[in-house]
Amino acid sequence: MSTIKITHLTFGFDKQVELLFEDANLTIDSSWKLGLVGRNGRGKTTLLQLLLGKYAYQGEIQFPLRPVYFPATISEQDQLTYYALLEVADFELWELEREMNLIQLDPQVLWQPYQTLSGGEQTKVLLALLFTQENFFPLIDEPTNHLDLQGRQHVANYLQHKDGFIVVSHDRQFLNQVTDHTLAIEKSQLVLYQGNFATYEEQKELRDEFELAQNRKIKKEVSRLKRTAAEKAEWSRSRETEKYGKPSEKGSGGIFDTGFIGARAARTMKRSKNIEQRMYDQIEVKEGLLKDLEDVDRLTMSYHPSRHAQLLKMENLSLHYKEQEALFAPLSFEVQRGTIVALTGPNGIGKSSVLHYLLGTFAGQASGELLRPNVKISYVRQNYENNRGTLQDFAEANQLDYSAFLNNLRKLGMERNVFQNQIEEMSMGQRKKVELAKSLAQEAELYIWDEPLNYLDVFNQKQLEDLLLQKQPTMLIVEHDQTFLKNIGAQQIALKK
Template sequence: MSLIIFDGVHFAMGAAALLDQCSFTVEKGERIALVGRNGVGKSTLMRLIQGDYEPDAGVIKYAQGMRIGHLQQSLPEGDQRTVLEVVLDGVPVVGSAIYEYQRIVLQSNPDIQRMEQLQKIIEDGDGWHYQTRAETVISRLGLDQNKVFGELSGGWRRRVLLAQALVDEPDLLILDEPTNHLDIKMVEWLEELLLDFNGTLLFVSHDRSFIDHVATKIMDLDRGKIVAFSAPYEKYLTEKEHALEVETAQRAQEDKVLAREEAWIRQGIKARRTRNEGRVRALKSMRTELAGRRTLQGSAKFDINQDEVSGKLVAELTDVAFSYGDSPIIREFSDVVMRGDKIALIGPNGIGKSTLLKILLGELEPQSGVLRQGTKLNVAYFDQARMALDPEKTLIDSVAEGREFITIGGKSRHVISYLEDFLFQPERCRMKVRQLSGGETNRLLLARLFSQPANLLVLDEPTNDLDMDTLELLIDRISDFSGTVLLVSHDRYFIDQLATKTWAFEGNGAIRIYPGGYEDWTNQGGKWPEEGQVNNTKKEKPVDKKVNQSPSKTKKLSYKDQREFDQMPEKIEQLESEVMTLEEQVSDASFYSQPPEVTGPVLERLLEVQEQLNKTYDRWVELEGLQE
């Protein structure tokens, strides 16, 4: 039975059509993975199905009475509603009526008339059934219906939103990047839930393992067309490659016929006989078709900017321990990191992976034990929280900091040419970071990261929102990287392709070492910690557990330091004022039209003053701490 039929649907937002005369069906019981490059229109297609957009042409037909549930890609801001209230928003009319009814009941002098009105709304909409359904779904998903939504982590909020999508018992459940913000344990739980779901699934995901476990069919959106392929993903790749080979051969034949007809017309155009007019019309039709032909989008083609070789020893940890409050995060962990190791850190969110990375990089002192760092280390850090990017900067400035050329692999390259390797068109390179999509932001972070010479890569969730082609290229480049890699990821396929060793966080501070990646960990009996063994490392302040440590003497500002501290507000104000003046000068539309001998000194001075300002701020914080 067909739930949805697309018949010749056309939809455009800009010059190129996102959907170009698309025809396909969604059948009852299918679990469909929708795949395609970032920006091809996958989210738009799902919004068309939900009725948020109307097609420019063609028809979308729905099965009678069909209900659609939707899990959005982005998480909403946290608020003070309870989990039950958020879930009941999945049936908004009766949901809000139920909550208002319950609030009135608790009042000392309830409004009986309003209660009667609400009760009618609830009964007409089968609201008491939905309340029972909401409580059942909440219980099944392991949620507490009285918890405040805004106090939950990203992964738990996503679980609440999934309950919201399920409460109306949808015939079709649409999921846009459902594994975002989820750790591997939660992803596996979601897979089991969706495999038990009785309805039809349509989802977008860049998690190859998730697709392989859930999808029964793969629909590929490419250049405005939808084509169905078999699952799993490896089979889809084989079938897609064959389809592209057939397309290439067909287009070559079309080009050959077109060239022959063009030659014939040039020879026979003087004799415009009636019998030739049909061929002339056919030639015009072929020319029109050729003009509308859409070529394959180019692939990313970046390389990692490798620095000089580090020492053979990268880091040695001996009985390293760290705690937050009374909860051990790392307990007597010992291992040696050698040059060329590619180590994956796995474990639930909040268990301490980022804490261990900070200790390894010297940003955090272990509370006991010893860390010995190697020599000649040059670190490039992929920042999961994306704090490395200023949303008001252009793409060019985010990578090159005002320069036109950057050095990659010992060679000078124009920054726009470099950004093209990451699929940014030249005309988009001067747009603001805040205008980018999630996948584009991640590509820009990779462009920034790989422009820095490095022999130690620290990658914290680098795969979020990346399309499959870019992900595969990233895997290839990291595999070829001769330096050392520390990797935090919830993408099991990504880990299995890269990791030579895994540090598994197994709860209560225990970290076990396994050779290989995620699959090797599971095959060797690795298990996730129980819920009570996962610590929230973000909310508590660390307690120093070093033993036999003599109390440190309280430091005070010397006369010289105090004088420096007193003068700093004025100095910071002067530097900020100069930075603002220089930035206004650089942002002027006519600035880059001036010769390099004019723009160069201004850009150099801007970088110099910004660096001075950062150092002054750091020194001010240091002195303020001593004063306190």
């Protein structure tokens, strides 16, 4: 057992006005199974990178163990998986196969090209690789991405039997199963909780209720101070008119008393200005006490209903690679205007491959009949690492309405100071928001979304639910979150062997 100690940590990216961490202090026991939570862009992945020593920072981080980050980067994705993994870490084949069996992954996938594995299979094989290491401390970033319900349970069971680690995830059920401590990155501080996500959620709700009550009290006081300041300002202006008197006044008040009245008005106005300034000073102090609870704004979508009643019809689709057997049993379905159709099934069965086939990017062989009129399509990719450059350049390259694009990014919770960053410098959650905001800003008759909830926090998920219920777009979606699919009224088409 060791102790990870963070002392007076201060860090922010050069182009950001606000710091991500300022004079942060934290002590973590290496035996803890620590869940790291917080809204996207708050610095979860950045904190892991700081623990890895990737960035220069102020303060001190004492880390007696060797940190190892998940997911590892696979550069040679066209190689067989076994050889692609050897480029990343040293391991014995039997060790890797042992871990793959423990995580419910067939070791035979080692002899397939890495790029042909499903997202869930890639996640599992990289987790298995992680735990072949010795004398290390795991930093696990979003291990539930791309996993179906069964796959998430496999990974949860797997991690329950491992020693201490830090894990980042937005999957509440998963965190409740695998963690015993929770670290929340909130707007103004790091808050450590003894317990899983449910414990954090319960205690956070109590804190939020207290802050809401305080906010209501402070806002009421601010309103009162603003009214008083306005009254003082109006009174000050009315006193100033006394210097010259009313035009109708003659004799004693209009001309001959101006010196006396002017001096008196000047003293009165000075006092009123001082009072007014004190009011505004108090307002500024009170407003500075307000804790901005998470605001969730409505998103916008450039959906244009098609004149076609049917946008997709697939009959007896079969996909396969070279001489291998078909990925799934012959598939037939249709997508009518104003409906959401979800492709479901276990990882590796070919859900994303169906989307690639529809978009003309499937690398294998296909048979079946596709009927699709010429319609505008907007696509949210599962992998979007090639999104690069500034947001403005990205918008121009994708012919986006820049204002609508930025507006949705802001509503998704991206801080304005991040707008100046290169996309490749952003967190994975922020980069996912760029991909999603791109789709929302594109004029389209049909939306094809591949696992849109990956990296999105629960606030963003609720925003998408509300948007889709409001706009009722025509959509073909691949997503594992059953609660989300049920809430948006998706018609589910299951792929089977």
